[in-house]
Amino acid sequence: MQNAQLTILGCGSALPTKRYFPSAQILTLREKSYLIDCGEGTQIRLRQMKVTNTRFGHVFISHLHGDHCFGLVGMISSFGMLNRTADLHIHAHADLQRLLTPMLQYFCADLPFKVIFHHVDPEKHQLIFEDRSVSVYSIPLKHRVPTCGFLFEEKPKERNIIREMIDFYQIPVSYIHKIKQGEDFVTTDGETIPNTRLTTPPKPPKRFAYCSDTAYNEKIIPIIEGVDCLYHEATFAEEELVRAGKTMHCTARQTAEIAQKANVKKLIIGHYSARYSNPEIIYNEAKAVFANTIAGEDMKTYEF
Incomplete structure (x- = not known):
C-alpha cells in the first residue's frame, strides 16, 4: 500500500506567476484522492500531470476568494467533455452553491454527472465528511472572508x-x-x-492538515497537534509582517512557529506572494524555526 501523498497543482497566491498557479492540490490516502481548493488553471495542471478526470470524487473549497475556486467551472465543464459519469461532490461555504449554480446551468447544462454541494460552516470545527477509510474535519481560520482549513484523518486499520x-x-x-x-x-x-x-499492530493512521488562507492563529494548534504533514500558507517574508497582518495572512516565521508549537512531523509551505520570484527567502525564514520544512512547488508530489 502506498504512503500518503500530497500533489501540489498550485501553491501561489492571488496573482498567478509563470512558476506558481493559484491554490490547488490533491491528497491521496488509502489509494483514494481528494481535491483541495481549485484555483484558476487547476484543470491545466491536471492535464499536465496526466491526472484522469475520475481520479477524485470530492472537492474541498477553503473559502470564496477567486484564487481558491475560480477553476471550478472550467474543470467541471471539461469533465463533461471527457464523459465523466461519476458524481462530483463539492464541500464548501453555502454561498458557493448560490454563486456557482447559475454558471453551471448556463455553461454546463448537459453534464453526464451530478454536481452535489455539501455546505460547510467555516466557523465550526466539525466532521464534514467520512467514508470507510477517512474522516475530514473543518478547521476554522482567520481571514477576510469566512475560511476554514481541513483535517484529513485515516481511520484506524485492522491488525x-x-x-x-x-x-x-x-x-x-x-x-x-x-x-x-x-x-x-x-x-x-x-x-x-x-x-x-x-x-x-497496524501502522498508525496518517493525518494531514491544510491551512490556507489565514492570519497567525494559535487556536488551530490543538486541532492539528502532531499531524504527519501540515500544509500551511506562508505568503510573506518577515519584512512584510505589517502587510501580512493587514491582509490576514502569515509570514514564513509565523507559519513555522505554528508547526513547532503543534509538534507536526512535516511542514510544507506555500501560497507565496507574487512579489517573490523565488521562495528561498521564505523557505529560509521558516526552516530557521522549524527544521523539517519543505518549500512547496507546483507539480511535485510529497510523501508522508
Whole structure:
C-alpha cells in the first residue's frame, strides 16, 4: 500500500506567476484522492500531470476568494467533455452553491454527472465528511472572508495477521476478521490465545492538515497537534509582517512557529506572494524555526 501523498497543482497566491498557479492540490490516502481548493488553471495542471478526470470524487473549497475556486467551472465543464459519469461532490461555504449554480446551468447544462454541494460552516470545527477509510474535519481560520482549513484523518486499520500462527492454531477462516479487529481466540480445548500472539499492530493512521488562507492563529494548534504533514500558507517574508497582518495572512516565521508549537512531523509551505520570484527567502525564514520544512512547488508530489 502506498504512503500518503500530497500533489501540489498550485501553491501561489492571488496573482498567478509563470512558476506558481493559484491554490490547488490533491491528497491521496488509502489509494483514494481528494481535491483541495481549485484555483484558476487547476484543470491545466491536471492535464499536465496526466491526472484522469475520475481520479477524485470530492472537492474541498477553503473559502470564496477567486484564487481558491475560480477553476471550478472550467474543470467541471471539461469533465463533461471527457464523459465523466461519476458524481462530483463539492464541500464548501453555502454561498458557493448560490454563486456557482447559475454558471453551471448556463455553461454546463448537459453534464453526464451530478454536481452535489455539501455546505460547510467555516466557523465550526466539525466532521464534514467520512467514508470507510477517512474522516475530514473543518478547521476554522482567520481571514477576510469566512475560511476554514481541513483535517484529513485515516481511520484506524485492522491488525495484521501472522499467517504462521493462524495455521498453527488451525483458526477457521470465518474467525479471522474478528482477530483482525482485536479479539482473542479460544481453542476447542478452552485455551485462550491472546490477540498479540496472532497479530501485529497496524501502522498508525496518517493525518494531514491544510491551512490556507489565514492570519497567525494559535487556536488551530490543538486541532492539528502532531499531524504527519501540515500544509500551511506562508505568503510573506518577515519584512512584510505589517502587510501580512493587514491582509490576514502569515509570514514564513509565523507559519513555522505554528508547526513547532503543534509538534507536526512535516511542514510544507506555500501560497507565496507574487512579489517573490523565488521562495528561498521564505523557505529560509521558516526552516530557521522549524527544521523539517519543505518549500512547496507546483507539480511535485510529497510523501508522508
